[in-house]
Amino acid sequence: MNTITIYHNPDCGTSRNTLGLIRNAGIEPTVIEYLKTPPSRETLVDLIQRAGLTVRQVLREKGTPYAELSLDNMALTDSQLLDAIQAHPILMNRPFVVTPLGVRLCRPSEMVLDILLEAQQGPFTKEDGEVVIDERGQRVR
Template sequence: MSDITIYHNPDCGTSRNTLDLIRNAGIELTVIEYLKTPPSREALADLIQRAGLTVRQALREKGTPFMELGLDNTALTDAQLLEAMQEHPILMNRPFVVTPLGVRLCRPSEMVLDILPQAQQGPFTKEDGEVVIDERGQRVR
């Protein structure tokens, strides 16, 4: 079992880029397609807390029932927001990555580089054409 896990949505370009950056470091990992296998409420709350986010910061609005569910109501509690995320896993922003060096919501995808225990092994260009890692395996920015 790998000590690195990604909560992944294969339909999301940011999630695919993050997964590919992890693999570009030669790391085998556990991939959890959270829409098929959502984390428990406790695990989700733990991911959010360990990433240093609020529950509201971990909510995804675009392409979700966020507005229809009234989740823009700032009076809602964290417990209510977590309940909505459990009922509608698409509300969970992605991708969350867990490594021995920490937990991050990797938006943008290159945020994963801060928590990878191994260096990149070669160049990497995101799906949109942005070069992130040069031919020497070094971060471009």
């Protein structure tokens, strides 16, 4: 049984496209709407480390209180940045996907293909019209 989890925001096109690619592989993942159910600090730190990122790399600026909280201040510690994400989950960039092959922050959405065991089952076109998977289920580069 393949266990896949996506930390998802249904209002985000990249997150919706990533979820679509997972489902296009015939997988129904565990979907965690992280704005409703934010990951614990421990889980967040684990996701960031397993994805090979820094806390600063997972901060989202657009549509968040990033500027008003002065999170661009390079003197802020990882602990302070994590405090901000815990207080304002919208600051966490998305979507994070966890599979048996690893953890990725799937931006762009097709990064999820690198950590799926199952092949795509048919064509897939992103919401913006970009073809990612052709009619044979093959990735378009």
